Amino acid sequence: MALNPYDLYDVRSQLSDEERMIQDSVARFTDEKVLPIIGACFDEGRFPKELIPEIAGLGLLGSSLPTEYGCAGLNSVAYGLICQELERGDSGIRSFVSVQSSLCMYPIYAYGTEEQRQEWLPRMAAGEVIGCFGLTEPHGGSDPANMKTTAKRDGDDWVINGSKMWITNGNVAQIAIVWAQTEDGIQGFIVPTDAKGFTAQEIKHKMSLRASVTSGLFFDGVRVPDANRLPNVKGLKGPLGCLTQARYGITWGPIGAAIACLDEAVKYSKDRILFDRPIAATQAVQIKLAEMARRITLAQLLSLQLGRLKDAGRLQPTQVSLAKWNNVRMAIDIAREARDVLGGAGITTEYCPIRHMLNLESVITYEGTETVHQLVVGRELTGINAF
Structure with a gap:
């Protein structure tokens, strides 16, 4: 038997039937929906938002989270195969799914309250709410402890000031998971992007990830209730x-x-x-x-x-x-x-x-x-x- 030239050690044989089925399903999506348009999207500097409903319909958003929140409940290898097949199309498509799944849905699941999970995760899995992840700041990304964005308590609210940079999905998101310095260490907040004082500015003139939305986020006295704080983790x-x-x-x-x-x-x-x-x-x-x-x-x-x-x-x-x-x-x-x-x-x-x-x-x-x-x-x- 001839070897698969792109799988010389027959790694596929080590996958379960479910893992192979998931890989094949995402591969078909990439072949049929991503590859015919992605070159033009890259040339135009356009993220293909029209693909979001089908990405969600395939269960690719928050795929490793439990089914009780409207997610697919897949194992980690299946999630990896999803990333592999999406990036075979384009890194921008995989980045969209990575940010939504691992950087936005995961912290709500891991660090949030049950009320926050029920409020946000089903809608995010369905692609009805898109998230972005605000950690990196303009003065440097490799030293996140040197964070300048602050959140100060004001009664039952928190007031956030500062900025974030190089944020995937920033201008298509309805919520941002924002990490800020507080008197009690770094904490995370779910910030609606329509909040007063919140601005997202898309970064132009990119030569990389052109089929992806990359933004700067700016917080000028953005007020969120304590119910939007992720209470189950503090610090980096x-x-x-x-x-x-x-x-x-x-x-x-x-x-x-x-x-x-x-x-x-x-x-x-x-x-x-x-x-x-x-x-x-x-x-x-x-x-x-x-x-x-x-x-x-x-x-x-x-x-x-x-x-x-x-x-x-x-x-x-x-x-x-x-x-x-x-x-x-x-x-x-x-x-x-x-x-x-x-x-x-x-x-x-x-x-x-x-x-x-x-x-x-x-x-x-x-x-x-x-x-x-x-x-x-x-x-x-x-x-x-x-x-």
């Missing part, structure tokens, strides 16, 4: 716990981007004739393609094991850092090599490698830069914090 443990959830999905997503680039490079190399033979017949190109397949295979095995550890309740943040570092680096290198195989044709968005390459410049930076994750692993090895 709250936002960092959300980031671990999101980073886990990001370890899977770039595998999809890399597979898309390899697929395009393989097909192009068979059709491109130079010196009376396809470039696929040259050793130079075959070595490039083989190297791409090797690195994809390693990443697939890494994320599958990470997902099994997560489902067993044994996942450690350092393990997520290692996989995020490895898999995003793998994907961005493959996108660049695939662009090279395509030659001049590779600089246009008629082919996917340069679009994925540009998107991955953001993915390798957000949710912890590559350097941050390297230092997390280094700290684990030495016991010394070098931040």
